Amino acid sequence: MGEIIEVVQDNISRISLPYFAGVMAARFIMILDDPLHFMYAKINKFLNKAPCWDLTRMPSYWVDKILLQPPTDDDAYYQEVEWFQEALVDGLRTPRVSFSSKKPILLY
């Protein structure tokens, strides 16, 4: 929660958070409430990586961690891919995909 606030508070009046980041953050909140969720470990690792998020690198980070790295549970690969696919589709709510913008929204 604190991390998403850190991400947006300096720029929220000027520009909206990209939907992909918002969707992922909303899903993180639900999963952190359930330590037995198959994505819990990877999300924990992501949140402990840094106090702020680099929004331009979020999609590639998760593509690497889910599609190109082994799953946390041995037989949960397809579940993780399905989870990520749903998040990607859910994040395409507007024609503007801000994480591809040249200037990162986040400044650490």
Next chain:
Amino acid sequence: MRALLNSAIEGTPVSKPEASFSSLRVLILTLHDSQGWLASDSVFEFLDNCLLRLIKRPVKYYDDFTDLASTIKSDVMRVEDYEIDLLLITIIEQWSFLVLSALPSTIENAVKWLSRYLDLSMHTGGHMILLLRIRDHIKNLTIDGESRLKLSKALGQPACYATSDELKGFVEPHRQTINDKPVTYASLNTPTFNEDWLVVGPPIEDEDHPALRNWIRKDVAGAIREGDIGELILYLCSDQQDIRIQALMSLKKFMSSLKVFYTRFCILE
């Protein structure tokens, strides 16, 4: 062979009790010489090892099977209705040892046998999606590229054993359907789209923004579990500046409530 296997597995959970076609018969059919393939001694040794383990600890493999079945979305109500042999679950466990210790010719022979076994399991009523999951598990454990390719082709075509006289006499080809359409491997590979979704598109932002008010009426845990905090975070993505600012203020207030809740929780502990 039938008599020997019968005596070994009688009274054990190796056979699917609910199966429309005896799993023992399936196993024997796949071990027949056919189309130039001959089951090697190593395949029999591997099977012997798997069957022995399954007979000794059936509960463990039943648990593994239910865990695997729970990973797929299905309308099947009972685990038994998947019509999958527990022998396949044992094979998943033992396959990595076979791959590491056996000669390439043994692995090739075993892969051919396993492809036949999977094909015939599908043809005699095995749950297609679960069989695909099992096949992919085993394929991921296989190192040799050619063997992996052969396994990829398993379950991709109708069982060629339908022409065998023995099979014709005892089973009616089990037709699986999804939404009243016959299931084929191609249909499973083709993503099925909800056409209504394609027309409507992703969710539209609610103009009332109810989550700005709803979270206040709930306790910390309820606000998270019922999705109100998730909605607040999504309001940060809104095109309306005032909504974004209100959502940020709400999230900061919720953070304060969360800290108070956590402090009280620690004190009580």
